[in-house]
Amino acid sequence: MSRERMEEYFQATIDADQKIEPKDWMPDAYRKTLIRQISQHAHSEIVGMLPEGNWITRAPNLRRKAALLAKVQDEAGHGLYLYSACETLGVEREELLDQLHSGQAKYSSIFNYPTLTWADIGAIGWLVDGAAIMNQVPLCRCSYGPYARAMVRICKEESFHQRQGYEIMLTLCRGSDEQKAMAQDALNRWWWPALMMFGPNDKESTHSEQSMKWRIKRISNDELRQRFVDMTVPQADFLGIQVPDPDMKWNESTGHYDFGPINWDEFWNVVKGNGPCNRERLKARVQAHEEGSWVREAAMAYAEKRKQRAEERARVA
Amino acid sequence: MKKDWPLWEVFIRSKNGLSHKHVGSLHAADAQMAIENARDVYTRRGEGISIWVVESRHITASSPDQIEAFFDPANDKVYRHPTFYKLPDEVDHI
Numbered sequence: 001m002s003r004e005r006m007e008e009y010f011q012a013t014i015d016a017d018q019k020i021e022p023k024d025w026m027p028d029a030y031r032k033t034l035i036r037q038i039s040q041h042a043h044s045e046i047v048g049m050l051p052e053g054n055w056i057t058r059a060p061n062l063r064r065k066a067a068l069l070a071k072v073q074d075e076a077g078h079g080l081y082l083y084s085a086c087e088t089l090g091v092e093r094e095e096l097l098d099q100l101h102s103g104q105a106k107y108s109s110i111f112n113y114p115t116l117t118w119a120d121i122g123a124i125g126w127l128v129d130g131a132a133i134m135n136q137v138p139l140c141r142c143s144y145g146p147y148a149r150a151m152v153r154i155c156k157e158e159s160f161h162q163r164q165g166y167e168i169m170l171t172l173c174r175g176s177d178e179q180k181a182m183a184q185d186a187l188n189r190w191w192w193p194a195l196m197m198f199g200p201n202d203k204e205s206t207h208s209e210q211s212m213k214w215r216i217k218r219i220s221n222d223e224l225r226q227r228f229v230d231m232t233v234p235q236a237d238f239l240g241i242q243v244p245d246p247d248m249k250w251n252e253s254t255g256h257y258d259f260g261p262i263n264w265d266e267f268w269n270v271v272k273g274n275g276p277c278n279r280e281r282l283k284a285r286v287q288a289h290e291e292g293s294w295v296r297e298a299a300m301a302y303a304e305k306r307k308q309r310a311e312e313r314a315r316v317a
Numbered sequence: 318m319k320k321d322w323p324l325w326e327v328f329i330r331s332k333n334g335l336s337h338k339h340v341g342s343l344h345a346a347d348a349q350m351a352i353e354n355a356r357d358v359y360t361r362r363g364e365g366i367s368i369w370v371v372e373s374r375h376i377t378a379s380s381p382d383q384i385e386a387f388f389d390p391a392n393d394k395v396y397r398h399p400t401f402y403k404l405p406d407e408v409d410h411i
Contacts, residue, residue: 021381023378023380023381024381025381025382070361073357073361074361077357077358077361080343080358081341081358084324084341084342084343085341087324087342088342092321093321093344094320094321146341149341150341157361157362296320296322296346299322299346299347299350300322300346302346302347303346303347303350306347307347
């Protein structure tokens with residue numbers, strides 16, 4: 001089959017809403033886009049463990065601590081589902097990790113903000129996981145089979161994350177004035193970065209159009225962001241705290257909330273590596289990888305030794 | 318030396334009466350570690366009661382390029398399906 005014919009067949013498969021599986025023919029650009037997106041997504045899950053891990057030892061009680069541990073463990077699991085989905089495209093795990101550690105690959109910028117108080121753990125679960133769910137639900141129908149299947153598992157698990165976050169916020173908002181102020185402060189600091197998680201405005205978004213055609217992406221950045229705002233503002237109202245946006249108001253005619261402009265300079269500055277915690281996050285990842293290398297090597301050497309011994313025994317017998 | 322641990326495919330039986338089903342893959346140094354990692358990665362919420370792991374390199378797969386040539390022979394054998402046989406309406410339970 002000619003290349004053109006294969007591309008036609010490929011696009012027709014996607015247009016018919018059928019899935020592409022690992023060994024199927026696919027254009028190089030589709031493969032590359034998926035490797036970039038899935039690995040970025042995996043890196044985000046892994047780096048995302050760091051800001052929350054910061055509070056595991058200082059959770060206010062055992063129930064909160066157990067829940068936070070389980071959540072952070074889920075994030076590790078999500079990273080692993082995604083790395084393995086990415087590897088079906090013919091890239092090695094080690095290569096993906098090298099790209100993260102060298103700074104060549106990106107991860108979600110939200111994780112470059114610090115977790116200053118316990119309320120940040122509530123705000124992350126509520127807002128960051130809430131925004132992630134909004135982004136991820138449409139990915140369950142993405143055209144690439146292994147990515148879509150990983151996303152189904154992930155979405156099922158994320159809902160616990162968001163609810164545990166909102167419950168923390170609710171407890172603080174029903175507590176003392178000081179606790180409520182802490183919740184408000186966390187909302188103030190996480191609101192805008194959470195809105196930035198949906199990526200640049202549609203007219204600025206470089207990869208969007210092609211990804212839509214390939215059905216890797218199904219809903220635009222701005223539309224997802226609007227859905228998130230519409231869903232979240234009433235939840236803030238219920239908590240009795242305010243999103244830090246003087247322009248936020250219900251628009252009767254559109255049936256949506258209007259909101260103020262996003263500071264994209266801040267966004268790009270953090271993407272480029274100058275957020276409050278970029279260097280710290282990367283350093284922690286590299287350190288964990290390097291300090292774990294002797295364990296990986298020892299496990300492999302042990303497995304090799306056992307295999308050899310078993311072979312020797314079989315020869316003697 | 319290649320640094321990654323070997324890749325393993327993971328299959329889980331969610332309950333007795335159902336077959337094992339492919340759920341994903343992971344890296345592990347040996348089979349025992351693959352089983353333990355599979356438990357932590359793929360069954361954190363009671364998704365299974367039995368796990369199979371097999372090293373990915375041991376799986377032989379049919380080729381997607383030959384779907385037509387490979388599976389076509391079955392397509393023109395409609396007489397393998399019960400609906401091929403027309404029976405009178407009066408005949409019941411068949």
